[in-house]
Amino acid sequence: MTLLAPDTWPRTQPDRAPSQRSEVRAVIAPATGQHLGDVALATAEDAQRAGASASLAQRDWAARPPAERAAVLRRAGDLWTQHAAEIESWIVREAGSIPPKAALEVSIAAAECYEAAALPTHPAGDVLPSSEQRWSFARRRPAGVVSVIAPFNFPLILSIRSVAPALALGNAVLLKPDPRTAVSGGVALARVFQEAGLPDGVLQLLVGGVDVGEAVVTAPEVRIVSFTGSTAAGRRVGELGARHLKRTHLELGGNNALIVLPGADLALAASAGAFGSYMHQGQICMTTGRHLVHESLKEDYVAALAEKAAHLPVGDPASQQVALGPLIDEGQRSRVHAIVQDSVAAGARIAAGGTYEGLFYAPTVLDDVQGHHRAWAEEIFGPVAPVRSFATIDEAVALASESEYGLSLGVLGDVGLAMEVADAVPSGIVHINEQTVSDEANAPFGGVRASGTGSRFGGAAANIEAFTETQWLTVRPSIAPYPF
Structure with a gap:
């Protein structure tokens, strides 16, 4: 039937x-x-x-x-x-x-x-x-x-x-x-x-x-x-x-932070970050919208994430084996690109992507992002990974908490430190040593603040x-x- x-x-x-x-x-x-x-x-x-x-x-x-x-x-x-x-x-x-x-x-x-x-x-x-x-x-x-x-x-x-x-x-x-x-x-x-x-x-x-x-x-x-x-x-x-x-x-909505703690496994962290930002073209309320990386790892993390982004195939998922399909419509594509362009004009640097063909937007990495940049302050709902560094755990907590949203938080690295972060950042969902996107039918789901x-x-x-x-x-x- x-x-x-x-x-x-x-x-x-x-x-x-x-x-x-x-x-x-x-x-x-x-x-x-x-x-x-x-x-x-x-x-x-x-x-x-x-x-x-x-x-x-x-x-x-x-x-x-x-x-x-x-x-x-x-x-x-x-x-x-x-x-x-x-x-x-x-x-x-x-x-x-x-x-x-x-x-x-x-x-x-x-x-x-x-x-x-x-x-x-x-x-x-x-x-x-x-x-x-x-x-x-x-x-x-x-x-x-x-x-x-x-x-x-x-x-x-x-x-x-x-x-x-x-x-x-x-x-x-x-x-x-x-x-x-x-x-x-x-x-x-x-x-x-x-x-x-x-x-x-x-x-x-x-x-x-x-x-x-x-x-x-x-x-x-x-x-x-x-x-x-x-x-x-x-x-x-x-x-x-x-x-x-x-x-x-x-x-x-959400503008979810993924915090990469000092000493975290760089390869695993970059893989988690790529999945969190690029799964379903970033069109998920739980998408990793902000990458907070300890300053000792930030440069290498950006390079590893950009390398992954550059090799993720984009195309028609009905006819090709791809990692990313199209954005839902032209309005969404135009909004995503405007956020990227505005952030670059304000001082962010494109480490990968930033281009599109039709509704297919390339997986994008933005480095040197600051708090006033649109890519950091807004929910993008597209395949864009903004990266920013932090020096101390207190700074990471403050940066993760400054968003009006509070849906999902991921923390990668030492579990003891991650538990301290989890207790300090307002969020309806917290994943330790996982990225921000996850769901199960028997698990409570929802956010706080504007989420x-x-x-x-x-x-x-x-x-x-x-x-x-x-x-x-x-x-x-x-x-x-x-x-x-």
Whole structure:
């Protein structure tokens, strides 16, 4: 069975009159410009209607036995594995991903569903002590309708990590993927859960722009919004959610530091740094955006990193064996190049790269970077490795902490020193003797400061907290007497 054939994609939106034709958006491969198909676009009105119908479907879904909900999630996990080759092919073409990255997305999607399958039978509350003659409970209940807004860079993972636990806990979901990756981040999930036996209306796909994004936040039935994307967009989602009294979980940008301590193995450090900065063309919130290298190693580190950058092949990942594919679109390519050029004009030195052809940006190393340079101060979201030296551990901590972001931190070298750094730098994630990019379905994930509202994804505790409401319930053996 072909899971994602274009004739299975949604052509009209839920509850739209048959006489109304949906506008469509072309699905384009960024590496080649190839037209892969067309996906129907939703409107704000579609999103409002979807919220109402999802609310109706959610009541029945939440009432299903826990074992039934768990079985749907397990079948979904199996389907990701069974259709891995087809889904990976879409991620490669639509998102510009190299095959290993696409395979990682599909394997994590399966793991997310298997982890979520345990949630329906997870203990759902606590027995509370009470001074009254009654039983007192705090129990977890489904929130109702959850909106999930996901970005283009890891379209499958960054959708499924919210969709799977929200469904498992008895919620309905409105899913708005980035229109640039509507198949990998949207259609694939809708088809997998359809084949897994999820009842109609419980998961609704809404591909659209900013107006649709606002509508899935403001729809009256929506109680929780799970957003992954830029800090600027996340601030707007948070403001809109607060105005409408919606709980918002925001996983936002990062400008993550990799600290190379004195005495670190230079070859291993440069390899880790290259992976951290160049994996998926640097289009990852956890990308290594700042390389802080002890002054005794900095010159050799820059040379080793530049050597790696110069020999990493760049091209179409669907037809060539490459290390880097294309950036997602011209707007992103132009922004990356502007940051590099502005930083060079301000005094940074290009040690490797700094050029592009079409959407293919060469892996770039910038040396002599200072704090006021754009390449140091901003999240680049491209394959650029800015390097700066430090003299003391206190200086390294200060430089790593000066960013407004606080998502992921990597520290390479002596574990004792690394533990001191880990305790001193504000960060939602810390990896000692690893670079900054990592994810597992059962691990809490999230950032502090401008990187978001903390760990709201991953693991039973975070997911239950994220996608349920707490209800206080009391029980007496008979009607209580009152003095009125």
